[in-house]
Amino acid sequence: MKTAVVLAGGKGTRLRPLTYTVPKPLVPVCNVPLLDMILKLIFRSGFKRVIVVVKYLGDQIRKHLEEVNDELGIDLIVPNVDPLDTADAVRKCRNYIDGDFLVTMGDVLTNMDLDSFAKFHERRGGIASVALKAVENPLEYGVVLLGHDERIELFMEKPRSIELYVVGLAYSKVRPRMFYANLVNTGFYALSYEILDILNDNPYLMDWGRHVFPYLLENGYDVYGWNVGDAYWRDIGRLQSYLQANFDLMEGLVPPFKPPGFHSRGVWVAGDADIERATILPPVVIGDGVVAEEGAVIGPYAVLGNGVLVASNAQVIESVVWDDSFVGPGARVEESVLARSVVVGEGARVLRHSAVGEGAQVPRRAELNGESVSPSRVAHTLKAVVKR
Numbered sequence: 001m002k003t004a005v006v007l008a009g010g011k012g013t014r015l016r017p018l019t020y021t022v023p024k025p026l027v028p029v030c031n032v033p034l035l036d037m038i039l040k041l042i043f044r045s046g047f048k049r050v051i052v053v054v055k056y057l058g059d060q061i062r063k064h065l066e067e068v069n070d071e072l073g074i075d076l077i078v079p080n081v082d083p084l085d086t087a088d089a090v091r092k093c094r095n096y097i098d099g100d101f102l103v104t105m106g107d108v109l110t111n112m113d114l115d116s117f118a119k120f121h122e123r124r125g126g127i128a129s130v131a132l133k134a135v136e137n138p139l140e141y142g143v144v145l146l147g148h149d150e151r152i153e154l155f156m157e158k159p160r161s162i163e164l165y166v167v168g169l170a171y172s173k174v175r176p177r178m179f180y181a182n183l184v185n186t187g188f189y190a191l192s193y194e195i196l197d198i199l200n201d202n203p204y205l206m207d208w209g210r211h212v213f214p215y216l217l218e219n220g221y222d223v224y225g226w227n228v229g230d231a232y233w234r235d236i237g238r239l240q241s242y243l244q245a246n247f248d249l250m251e252g253l254v255p256p257f258k259p260p261g262f263h264s265r266g267v268w269v270a271g272d273a274d275i276e277r278a279t280i281l282p283p284v285v286i287g288d289g290v291v292a293e294e295g296a297v298i299g300p301y302a303v304l305g306n307g308v309l310v311a312s313n314a315q316v317i318e319s320v321v322w323d324d325s326f327v328g329p330g331a332r333v334e335e336s337v338l339a340r341s342v343v344v345g346e347g348a349r350v351l352r353h354s355a356v357g358e359g360a361q362v363p364r365r366a367e368l369n370g371e372s373v374s375p376s377r378v379a380h381t382l383k384a385v386v387k388r
Contacts, residue, residue: 006051250285305340321333
């Protein structure tokens with residue numbers, strides 16, 4: 001298996017306002033675009049050809065891939081297609097696929113062993129294999145009922161808790177050893193070439209979890225589940241999970257991935273930075289050209305993108321600040337995200353999972369508490385602030 005298809009066309013609606021101007025696959029985690037880590041994972045796993053399917057803000061992704069392709073050193077293809085959904089994306093790029101292949105999402109952070117996954121699929125010989133991860137709360141994902149022979153029995157796409165309980169109870173009585181209630185679909189699939197004919201013959205099959213896998217099971221095809229075990233996997237679809245992904249990377253929980261730059265005692269610095277006058281509380285990630293003035297407090301768990309200026313006596317704590325943003329004197333940013341070129345005024349407060357869109361302004365002394373600000377808006381205007 002040498003070909004991988006990366007699905008990078010989602011809108012990232014749950015991460016708005018951040019994704020109004022940046023496609024979710026390019027959202028930075030510790031100052032590295034998420035898509036770059038997915039591509040490096042694929043390359044390290046031995047895949048030779050990568051097909052990246054884009055749609056929403058696709059021109060940004062195309063431009064980015066043109067810039068990094070030489071560094072990655074892989075056969076990278078971005079086909080000119082307009083997919084309607086995840087399975088349709090694969091259907092429309094079949095001309096670039098010449099054998100069994102891998103499908104991955106372009107908007108999750110993971111270090112799963114894709115080579116072992118591909119070999120599992122080859123050993124099992126089914127039409128499809130799905131990488132599964134045990135999570136504490138499976139209700140936000142596609143839940144999978146897995147048999148003791150690793151054969152998938154049922155897909156439930158984002159079930160309600162009562163649905164999961166009833167189905168689990170029914171299956172546990174019929175096959176007591178079969179039901180695993182907390183295994184969810186990670187969005188990583190190993191697929192036999194034959195599935196492309198099924199997609200062509202059934203054009204109404206649009207989404208893998210909602211349509212394709214239920215169809216395969218109903219028609220007697222063998223679909224297997226591969227448990228990723230202790231491998232790291234996180235969907236960054238919500239602000240809290242996006243923040244946690246940054247923190248986890250700083251903590252060294254996603255090897256071999258780590259923040260860029262020179263590392264010393266929990267502080268990563270990429271390029272030139274003027275932070276000697278500030279108080280730095282690790283772990284902290286600092287981009288190129290960052291300036292932190294006297295009395296500023298950075299960290300713990302803070303990420304500052306390239307060109308960020310943190311003024312005197314300002315604080316950035318458990319937060320991610322994207323490139324070229326400004327945090328004014330005495331301001332406080334905590335448990336929040338600032339997109340590119342944001343201006344936080346003197347003494348302002350951005351707190352408790354607030355998100356400020358690209359180019360927006362938070363006026364002096366204003367306070368955001370779990371709120372979001374649209375790009376290029378002023379936070380105190382009625383239309384700018386939307387309760388989460």
